[in-house]
Amino acid sequence: MADTAPGSDVERVVIVGSGPAGLTAAVYAARADLSPMMIEGFERGGQLMITTDVENYPGFPDGIMGPELMEQFRKQAERFGTRIIAADVTKVDFSSRPFQLWVGDDHFRAETVIVATGASARWLGIPGEETLRGHGVSACATCDGFFFRDKKLVVVGGGDTAMEEALFLTKFASSVTVVHRRNEFRASKIMANRVLEHDRIEVMWDTVVEEIFGDGSVTGVMVRNVLTDATAELACDGVFVAIGHVPNTTVYAGHLDMDDHGYLVTPPGSTHTNVDGVFAAGDVVDRVYRQAVTAAGMGCEAAIDAERWLEEQHHSPATAVE
Numbered sequence: 458m459a460d461t462a463p464g465s466d467v468e469r470v471v472i473v474g475s476g477p478a479g480l481t482a483a484v485y486a487a488r489a490d491l492s493p494m495m496i497e498g499f500e501r502g503g504q505l506m507i508t509t510d511v512e513n514y515p516g517f518p519d520g521i522m523g524p525e526l527m528e529q530f531r532k533q534a535e536r537f538g539t540r541i542i543a544a545d546v547t548k549v550d551f552s553s554r555p556f557q558l559w560v561g562d563d564h565f566r567a568e569t570v571i572v573a574t575g576a577s578a579r580w581l582g583i584p585g586e587e588t589l590r591g592h593g594v595s596a597c598a599t600c601d602g603f604f605f606r607d608k609k610l611v612v613v614g615g616g617d618t619a620m621e622e623a624l625f626l627t628k629f630a631s632s633v634t635v636v637h638r639r640n641e642f643r644a645s646k647i648m649a650n651r652v653l654e655h656d657r658i659e660v661m662w663d664t665v666v667e668e669i670f671g672d673g674s675v676t677g678v679m680v681r682n683v684l685t686d687a688t689a690e691l692a693c694d695g696v697f698v699a700i701g702h703v704p705n706t707t708v709y710a711g712h713l714d715m716d717d718h719g720y721l722v723t724p725p726g727s728t729h730t731n732v733d734g735v736f737a738a739g740d741v742v743d744r745v746y747r748q749a750v751t752a753a754g755m756g757c758e759a760a761i762d763a764e765r766w767l768e769e770q771h772h773s774p775a776t777a778v779e
C-alpha cells in the first residue's frame with residue numbers, strides 16, 4: 458500500500474461531486490479526520506443550484522433557496538477541513554491502488570474515492586425553457602409541485618416518470634395536460650391506465666412542445682402536432698419536463714459497473730461499487746427517489762463505508778501503512 462500519511466501525495470479520500478451527497482460525505486469524512494479532498498465539478502452544488510424555493514428539506518420550516526442551501530452545505534464541509542477544487546474529473550484509473558484521477562493535466566492519487574456526480578435531467582432544448590427554469594419550468598414534481606396549487610400544468614413525456622409526475626401533480630393542480638409525441642405511452646400499462654382514467658388529466662397525443670412563454674414566470678406553451686404540423690398556444694402556469702435523467706457517469710465507463718441506463722451499481726444497503734475502495738452515493742446511483750435528503754443520507758453512508766474500509770486496510774487517521 459502506498460503511503461497515506463499527512464504530507465504524502467496520496468489522499469485518504471477523494472470525493473467527486475458537490476451536491477448533497479458529495480458535500481455530506483465531505484462533512485462526515487472530515488469529521489472522521491480523513492482530510493477529504495473534493496473535486497466539485499464546474500457545475501458546483503448539483504441540481505439544487507437551479508432550484509428556487511426548497512421547502513421539503515428538514516430543518517428549514519420557512520423554506521430555503523436551493524443555492525443558499527448548497528452554500529450552507531459547502532461552508533459546513535469547509536469548516537471541518539474539506540479542500541475543494543473547482544474542476545471536473547476528466548479521467549480515472551481504478552485498476553490498481555492508489556487510485557488515480559486526472560483533472561486535465563493535474564493528477565491525483567487516492568486510497569478511497571466516493572463518486573457523487575449525480576444525474577442531470579434531460580431537457581427539451583426549446584426557447585424559454587432555460588430562462589424560465591425554476592420559474593415555472595421544472596423536472597421534479599416532488600420538489601416543486603406544492604407551488605402550483607390550483608394551477609394549470611403541462612407534463613412532457615410518455616414514460617413511467619411522466620405518468621408518476623402527472624399523477625402526483627393532481628394533488629395540487631386544477632388540471633394537468635400530458636403532452637406526448639407518440640400515439641401511445643411507453644409507460645407500463647398500469648401507470649398509463651391510471652393517467653388515462655384520471656378526471657383531471659388530459660392527454661395531447663402526437664404532439665410536442667416547441668416553446669415556453671412567460672415573462673418572469675410561465676404563462677403558456679406553443680404545441681405542434683407532429684402529424685399535421687398544426688400549432689396552437691396552450692395556456693398554463695407550469696411545465697414539468699419528464700423525459701428522463703442522465704447519470705453523470707461517462708468518465709467511469711469501463712471502470713465501474715453500471716446498469717443499462719448508466720447508473721452506478723451498488724449492493725442493497727451499501728455504497729460499495731464493484732471496485733474495492735470506490736464508493737458511490739446520491740443520484741448517480743438512485744434512479745428512484747432523486748431527492749436532496751436521500752442523496753445526503755447516501756453521502757453519509759458512503760463516508761462511513763470509506764472510513765470503515767480504510768480501517769480494515771489497517772489505516773487510521775494518525776498512522777501510515779506501507
